[in-house]
Amino acid sequence: MQTLGQQDDARQPEQSALDAGDVLISCRNVVKRFDSRTVLDGVSFNVRAGETMVIMGGSGCGKSTLLRCMIGSHAIDDGRIELFGQNICALNPEQMDDVRKNFGILFQSGALFNSMTVAENVALPLQEHTDLDPSTIEIMVKIKLELVGLREHADKFPAQISGGMKKRAGLARALALDPRILFYDEPSAGLDPVTSAEIDRLIVGLTRKVGVTSVVVTHEMDSAFTIADRMVMLDKGRVLREGSREMFDDLRRLPEDRAADLPEEDRLIRQFLRGDAEGPITERKAATSYAEDLLRQPETAKPIGPSIEATRGWGFRRRKDQLP
Secondary structure (H helix, E strand, O other), rough: OOOOOOOOOOOOEEEEEEEOOOOEEEEEEEEEOOEEEEEEEEEEEEEEEEOOOEEEEEOOOHHHHOOOOOOOOOOOOOEEEEOOOHHHHHHOOOHHHHOOOEEEEEEEOOOOOOOHHHHHHHHHHHHHOOOHHHHHHHHHHHHHHHHHHEEEEOOOOHHHHHHHHHHHHHHHHHHOOOOOEEEEEOOOOOOOHHHHHHHHHHHHHHHHHOOOOEEEEEHHHHHHHHOEEEEEEEOOOOOEEEEEEHHHHHOOOOOOHHOOOOOOOHHHHHHHHHHOOOOHHHHHHHOEEEEEEEOHHHHHHOOOOEEEEOOOOOOOOEEEEHHO
């Protein structure tokens, strides 16, 4: 019988050699394309055991795609991603499933099963991936729910709890198998400031209590600076900067008169960190030529709208290529 928290040495031979401070996740020159669009363009960074790494950037910068690549949901087009010393890009589905047992994921919506109670949602990974007896699973579920402050709500269904409670229940489920890594996809999204602060406190507390390594994708800067040990900022699918929380905080707090002399890259990062309305990010958006777009030659313009047209006096619609 496998007890909770035990690791299968045959499944994860490299993991036993990893101690605090060692690299648990390594991304090297990761490239991901969707059709002709390159979403990740040579992303490289490491995540060390026991730290909280925040991946941040504006909408569309590739941070959520990067997270999906790191958990094996998306195959990458070039580069290498290692978890626990293993190149996950070279693993078959069964081997990847074994690796997934060593990390947990908190999805943006919580992703709870609506037909199950909170306790049943948390118990599911234990029922599927361990040989623990029901009484032991029940105890473990209570422990996980107590960690996130939901033990008294174990018998409620997702429809009966708030959005913040759903996030906490999803976190308890992510913790069910005692993972070494927790991935968070926008943990503060859609939450009020107080509930968001509670989730931040949970993330920090879990790192201290159980020593879990955390990778957090977010664009909420208050949350990021509360939980991060180190940060990576993405821009247009590339790593713009990687460093300590203190380094980014110094840039964020730099006075305006000194910020004017910074290189454009530093000013762009500072604008994002501060949420300023003016700066390189907004200048870049404004640089798109509106007049050129309006005056573009008809033969090069892309058609806009559906492939069917409404016609007056007809009781149905015909495709454009069927019209007389």
